[in-house]
Amino acid sequence: MSSTYKAPELGPEDKAEIPVDSSERAMPQRPRWSGPTYYGRSQLKASPFNEWVVGAYIFLAGLSGAGMVVSTIADTLRPDSARITVRNARYMSLLAPVLGSPLLIWDLHTPQRFYNMLRIAKHTSPMSIGTWILMSFTGFAGVSAGAEMVSALLPGTRPWMNTAARIAQVPAALTGAGLGSYTATLLSATSTPFWAAAPRTLPVRFAASSIAAAASALALLEPETGMRRRLEGVAAVALATEFVAGLVADRTYEKAGVADARLSRYGRVEKIGVTGFGLVMPLGLQLVGLFTDRRTTRQLGAIASIGAITGSALLRVATIGIGDESARRPEISFRFSQPENLSAKDEGWSIREKMRRLMYAKNKR
Known part of the structure; x- marks a missing residue:
């Protein structure tokens, strides 16, 4: 005895009901895409980032890097009147390595991932380039801030320490310029539409x-x-x-x-x-x-x-x-x-x- 099996009519052309949160439910529906979807489901996965944690890292990186750019230019054009600004910027540059990097490593969930990024250098990878920009900035900014601190604690070393700080702040400013924008390039290289x-x-x-x-x-x-x-x-x-x-x-x-x-x-x-x-x-x-x-x-x-x-x-x-x-x-x-x-x-x-x-x-x- 045979029975006829009726295939379901639901297909990719139809939009199935999928659970949404309250914010999506209240959102005005103005889709720009009138073609088929796969049962109304997303074809992409959202990033696993914590928006506030990673956002804080990106902000601190940009703040530290741009601070070195501004202070280096000020120290070159107005070395006398910009003395306090330069000192504050050198200390502020430590925000990225001291606070920002731990936030980034914490959001990776596996600290070894950051270590693994240091094992290679790929000029075609925004992630690899950004990692080495961060590491380079950390080294140069650390030298500049350290020399500034030593000159304040030991006045006798001030001429030598000021020279060392001024030398280190130049590559710190160059890498700081990249630190303020490389994260945008990294986001833009993904398949996430808005980025x-x-x-x-x-x-x-x-x-x-x-x-x-x-x-x-x-x-x-x-x-x-x-x-x-x-x-x-x-x-x-x-x-x-x-x-x-x-x-x-x-x-x-x-x-x-x-x-x-x-x-x-x-x-x-x-x-x-x-x-x-x-x-x-x-x-x-x-x-x-x-x-x-x-x-x-x-x-x-x-x-x-x-x-x-x-x-x-x-x-x-x-x-x-x-x-x-x-x-x-x-x-x-x-x-x-x-x-x-x-x-x-x-x-x-x-x-x-x-x-x-x-x-x-x-x-x-």
Whole structure:
């Protein structure tokens, strides 16, 4: 006796109900992708990072590296008036190796992974390049900060220690410049849509944000009015650069179809914390400070500096969180995976060109 088996009608064209959390349930549904998905499931995995832990490492790395860049330039142009700023920047450079590196190693869950990254050096791997940038910066910044500390404790060694600190701060500034932006390049090299959609503007945002945070932190610690105003001016220029880069990135995200990933909790963090509190407010306060008395100007500058530092930290956290959201939502990842999204005339190479160059580099090795 035979029986007829009826195949289920559910297929990749249909969207099955999948569990979502409360934030996703309340999120407005404006999918840019109208084609099929695999039962409404994501084709990508979100990163295993803890947004706040890794975001804190990226922030501290950018703050330390950019601080050395700003102080080295200041020490070259104004060695006398910038003495306190240079000293503070050398000590601040230790934040990345002392606090940032343990956060990174802790989030790896297996400390041996960091050790294994030191066993190789690959010029085609952003992770490998970033590891050696961090290690190089740690060495040079450590020498510069150590020499500064010895000269303060042992005044008789001051001429020799000051010379050693000035020599070490130059390579520390060079590697610090890379430390402030390499993490954006690393994120852009992944398949996460929000990170990979703007591989040119994301490093600019990270670098400008790092300069703004470092200059703001040094301005808070600077007692001399003239030098403090110069540092606040540097921070304002960096914030304006970050703001413009953000506008360009917004257009890129809209064009790539990944902007809906911002309709989430971390999207609100970016809108309110980064753009509002970390960009618009500091720039507005700096502008108002031009027309007030000296005491009010200093107070407004301090508030603006705190806002810039906070916005820089939240930029990293929000970027990681929005990227994870873009990976979890299939309509975003499928839309971004279309070949026209990364044409050579827009942001980077096309997918076909990327694969061709990747295979060429692999065969060459």
